[in-house]
Amino acid sequence: MILPNTEGDLRVRPRDPLLLPIAEKVEAGQRISRGDAISLFETDDLLAVGGMADLINRRLNGDRVYYVANQHINPTNVCILNKVCVFCSYGVRPLAEDAYTMTLDEVYAEAEAARHAPTREFHIVGGLHPKLPLSYYTDMIRGLKERHPTVQIKALTAVEIAHLARIERIETRDVLRQLVAAGLDSIPGGGAEVFSPAVRSTIADRKLAAEEWLHVHREAHEMGIPTNCTLLYGHVESAADRIDHMLMLRDLQDETGGFSTFIPLAWHPDNTALGRELHMEGMRTGGVDDLKALAVGRILLDNIPHIKTHWIMVTTRVSQIALSFGVDDLEGTVVLEKITHTAGADTPIGLDLDEIVTLIRDAGKTPVERDSLYNAVGESAVA
Amino acid sequence: MSTKMREVSPELAPMDRGEVAEYSALYDRPLLELGALAAARGREAAPGDEISYIVDRNINYTNVCVTDCSFCAFYRRPGHEEGYVLTPEQIGTKIDEAKAIGAVQILMQGGHNPYLKLNYYTELLDFIKRYHPIHVHGFSASELDIIARVHKMDVGAVISELKDAGLDSVPGAGAEILVDGVRDRIARKKIDTARWLEIHREVHARGLLSSATMMFGAGESRRDRVEHMIRVRDLQSETGGFTAFIPWTLQADGTEMDGTPEVSAAEYLKTVAISRIVIDNVRNLQVSYVTQGPKVAQVALHFGCNDFGSVMMEENVVSAAGTAPISGLHDGTSGSGLVLRVPGVPGEEGRLMGGRVLVMMGSESDRAVMQKGVDVLAEAGVDTEVVVSSAHRDPVRTADIAGSAEENGFAVVICGAGLSAALPGVVAAHTQLPVIGVPISAGTLGGMDSLLSIAQMPPGVPVAAVGIDNSRNAAYLALRLLRGKRGA
Numbered sequence: 001m002i003l004p005n006t007e008g009d010l011r012v013r014p015r016d017p018l019l020l021p022i023a024e025k026v027e028a029g030q031r032i033s034r035g036d037a038i039s040l041f042e043t044d045d046l047l048a049v050g051g052m053a054d055l056i057n058r059r060l061n062g063d064r065v066y067y068v069a070n071q072h073i074n075p076t077n078v079c080i081l082n083k084v085c086v087f088c089s090y091g092v093r094p095l096a097e098d099a100y101t102m103t104l105d106e107v108y109a110e111a112e113a114a115r116h117a118p119t120r121e122f123h124i125v126g127g128l129h130p131k132l133p134l135s136y137y138t139d140m141i142r143g144l145k146e147r148h149p150t151v152q153i154k155a156l157t158a159v160e161i162a163h164l165a166r167i168e169r170i171e172t173r174d175v176l177r178q179l180v181a182a183g184l185d186s187i188p189g190g191g192a193e194v195f196s197p198a199v200r201s202t203i204a205d206r207k208l209a210a211e212e213w214l215h216v217h218r219e220a221h222e223m224g225i226p227t228n229c230t231l232l233y234g235h236v237e238s239a240a241d242r243i244d245h246m247l248m249l250r251d252l253q254d255e256t257g258g259f260s261t262f263i264p265l266a267w268h269p270d271n272t273a274l275g276r277e278l279h280m281e282g283m284r285t286g287g288v289d290d291l292k293a294l295a296v297g298r299i300l301l302d303n304i305p306h307i308k309t310h311w312i313m314v315t316t317r318v319s320q321i322a323l324s325f326g327v328d329d330l331e332g333t334v335v336l337e338k339i340t341h342t343a344g345a346d347t348p349i350g351l352d353l354d355e356i357v358t359l360i361r362d363a364g365k366t367p368v369e370r371d372s373l374y375n376a377v378g379e380s381a382v383a
Numbered sequence: 384m385s386t387k388m389r390e391v392s393p394e395l396a397p398m399d400r401g402e403v404a405e406y407s408a409l410y411d412r413p414l415l416e417l418g419a420l421a422a423a424r425g426r427e428a429a430p431g432d433e434i435s436y437i438v439d440r441n442i443n444y445t446n447v448c449v450t451d452c453s454f455c456a457f458y459r460r461p462g463h464e465e466g467y468v469l470t471p472e473q474i475g476t477k478i479d480e481a482k483a484i485g486a487v488q489i490l491m492q493g494g495h496n497p498y499l500k501l502n503y504y505t506e507l508l509d510f511i512k513r514y515h516p517i518h519v520h521g522f523s524a525s526e527l528d529i530i531a532r533v534h535k536m537d538v539g540a541v542i543s544e545l546k547d548a549g550l551d552s553v554p555g556a557g558a559e560i561l562v563d564g565v566r567d568r569i570a571r572k573k574i575d576t577a578r579w580l581e582i583h584r585e586v587h588a589r590g591l592l593s594s595a596t597m598m599f600g601a602g603e604s605r606r607d608r609v610e611h612m613i614r615v616r617d618l619q620s621e622t623g624g625f626t627a628f629i630p631w632t633l634q635a636d637g638t639e640m641d642g643t644p645e646v647s648a649a650e651y652l653k654t655v656a657i658s659r660i661v662i663d664n665v666r667n668l669q670v671s672y673v674t675q676g677p678k679v680a681q682v683a684l685h686f687g688c689n690d691f692g693s694v695m696m697e698e699n700v701v702s703a704a705g706t707a708p709i710s711g712l713h714d715g716t717s718g719s720g721l722v723l724r725v726p727g728v729p730g731e732e733g734r735l736m737g738g739r740v741l742v743m744m745g746s747e748s749d750r751a752v753m754q755k756g757v758d759v760l761a762e763a764g765v766d767t768e769v770v771v772s773s774a775h776r777d778p779v780r781t782a783d784i785a786g787s788a789e790e791n792g793f794a795v796v797i798c799g800a801g802l803s804a805a806l807p808g809v810v811a812a813h814t815q816l817p818v819i820g821v822p823i824s825a826g827t828l829g830g831m832d833s834l835l836s837i838a839q840m841p842p843g844v845p846v847a848a849v850g851i852d853n854s855r856n857a858a859y860l861a862l863r864l865l866r867g868k869r870g871a
Contacts, residue, residue, distance in 0.1 A: 011419075012415050012419040046682075046685045047415055051415050284677070286678065287677070287679055287681040287682040288684075315678055315679075317676060318648070320649050321414070321648050362650060363647070363649045
């Protein structure tokens with residue numbers, strides 16, 4: 001049996017004829033259109049979609065797969081949007097039985113886990129607390145930086161930043177300025193959900209609108225703060241909604257170049273009002289859908305350097321397969337994941353670095369340990 | 384005993400080393416490339432986009448076993464207090480429960496129990512075919528071997544007797560890795576490669592079809608797996624009797640092999656893809672969602688697999704080694720027509736048993752009768768809640784419970800009541816859910832009063848009545864109603 005040598009080339013020829021012109025564009029390094037992207041979601045030729053994403057990824061990242069030793073910290077689950085964001089099981093009312101808000105000392109105590117671990121990044125997100133002032137966060141960031149000067153801080157989604165601006169009665173730009181002055185290194189991509197006004201009014205009515213979300217990220221990019229972007233999929237959105245969402249991200253990226261990574265997030269319906277209403281509790285996105293969201297993201301978002309699979313949401317097994325479908329970032333160690341696990345995730349709450357390295361090697365890729373800003377660190381930096 | 388058996392095993396055909404090397408080298412190819420090659424082969428072997436599946440029940444008739452396989456968490460040695468052998472009647476009950484939710488087959492396998500004689504098997508098959516008729520896919524090669532050895536019979540004669548008693552087809556279990564070096568390490572006392580192949584040859588020769596499995600991830604090499612595939616392919620060229628090849632990965636938790644590194648998802652997909660490429664003459668290639676999880680199983684349908692296997696009601700052997708039960712998947716907008724054609728699994732599994740069942744009774748004294756129905760529901764994996772509330776003594780509470788049953792996620796209400804038996808009717812008046820009434824034999828009229836009372840409902844407020852004290856039938860009817868919700 002003789003197999004073609006397809007290194008540096010498409011590894012899969014499309015079987016679906018509708019994909020042929022798209023594959024040609026991808027091979028030629030041209031941008032694909034909205035209609036092309038719809039075809040990519042609609043086809044059942046999964047491997048051809050994966051093949052295109054894989055080619056683009058190999059051109060950008062070779063065989064490298066990035067991972068980060070990080071720790072998630074969620075300072076509060078109190079959220080004024082707890083009734084609004086019906087897809088979420090994490091946010092609760094201030095007086096709810098299971099409401100919690102960590103004191104700064106509690107945050108520092110939890111962060112002590114980093115003392116004996118190779119942690120490079122704190123990922124800090126939480127609910128929109130009605131009372132916590134901006135100073136709570138700036139003090140937290142300063143305190144963490146003092147205690148862990150080598151750990152970078154990726155904190156507060158655009159939604160939290162806009163909320164702080166509102167309760168402090170200042171501009172979002174000023175919130176960003178104060179956060180950076182305290183030591184913030186980058187901003188996570190959460191809170192984007194799906195930009196479509198129809199979908200947003202169904203799953204997160206009155207949450208920060210698309211334009212405002214993009215506005216905060218534009219400001220961050222203008223100030224030189226790298227950010228990520230996300231898409232929450234697997235609920236009521238259509239393929240067109242997903243694509244329009246990604247196109248809005250692509251447009252902003254053309255303008256600013258400030259996004260590092262696109263991260264599709266698989267919705268978990270358990271213990272959510274939306275899950276109950278849709279009778280979807282206990283259900284999960286399909287593995288095929290998980291791979292498509294990642295692969296189409298890689299093909300469409302040709303100007304964003306990295307695509308990350310969130311193993312907490314799609315399982316480590318699907319994440320490993322995703323490394324052949326255009327993905328070059330395997331998230332990190334996480335240490336203690338809370339948010340998706342309140343919505344029924346049955347994945348681990350954290351992984352060891354060894355496990356991540358093994359997953360990547362078994363997929364035939366080269367693991368590269370990174371920091372928040374995609375600098376190679378540790379042994380990866382030496383090599 | 385195993386040494387003696389090996390003396391009579393026929394010689395294995397020599398392996399073509401070049402072929403083994405060539406196929407083993409496929410593991411070095413990129414995953415997507417292998418997937419595309421396997422998917423193309425899959426479309427040749429089984430044309431069309433259809434993905435097959437079967438609704439069946441796995442019945443393990445005994446867990447007593449003398450083979451001591453190091454990868455198995457299910458077996459108990461003879462004399463162990465947890466050892467069991469099911470009676471034909473117990474098996475008949477399990478078959479009826481399975482049929483109530485649409486099963487068309489039972490997969491019947493057990494330990495290698497030398498205390499069971501051939502007549503246990505033939506009488507069991509005869510009993511099933513007479514009183515609980517269903518397709519019996521049963522008794523893997525190593526079980527057939529132990530029956531033959533216990534009776535010092537030719538295995539072909541054993542197969543003929545079982546076939547005459549009603550056996551329909553033979554599962555492909557016990558193949559593990561068909562390379563004796565590997566078998567000696569993980570299943571020393573199990574039949575060797577030649578014997579496994581010989582028994583399947585005999586099965587096919589006597590007009591029965593079988594499947595072939597491969598358990599990998601037990602420390603064997605990639606070459607060992609390829610040798611296994613070639614052995615299966617070569618026997619298939621000879622007999623044509625294999626319906627499906629079923630590769631699955633070792634679940635080591637709780638076994639002597641606990642701690643063996645798990646086969647990664649990428650390695651699993653490569654192995655199924657290479658199976659499809661090597662074994663081009665067996666029509667069906669089955670995914671293993673029990674060991675891989677539903678997400679990876681779905682993806683495997685794009686790597687040459689065309690069969691989702693069994694939507695199992697009961698799975699004792701692998702779950703004894705710590706695998707999670709199936710959870711539902713939904714397909715979002717991926718447009719993968721493939722999986723939408725797999726009712727029962729992604730998307731619909733969550734709805735298969737989508738509703739809970741509320742079991743109500745008027746008095747604590749009804750509990751013993753109602754418990755039989757509750758047991759049926761529990762065994763079928765249906766979430767059930769039991770409430771005691773009298774229509775006469777506690778009318779407001781009863782109405783509240785009935786009125787909120789639907790919003791509390793219940794899909795069917797079963798009410799047991801004796802004497803005037805007002806409970807089912809009162810509940811039916813307060814809910815739109817289907818209500819099943821179980822008349823209970825209390826008082827001087829022996830339940831006739833309740834039966835007539837339950838049946839006599841005005842138009843628009845229906846209650847389905849089952850026989851006196853027959854809460855089991857109420858449960859079976861509830862299962863049918865739930866099954867009707869499938870795909871709704």
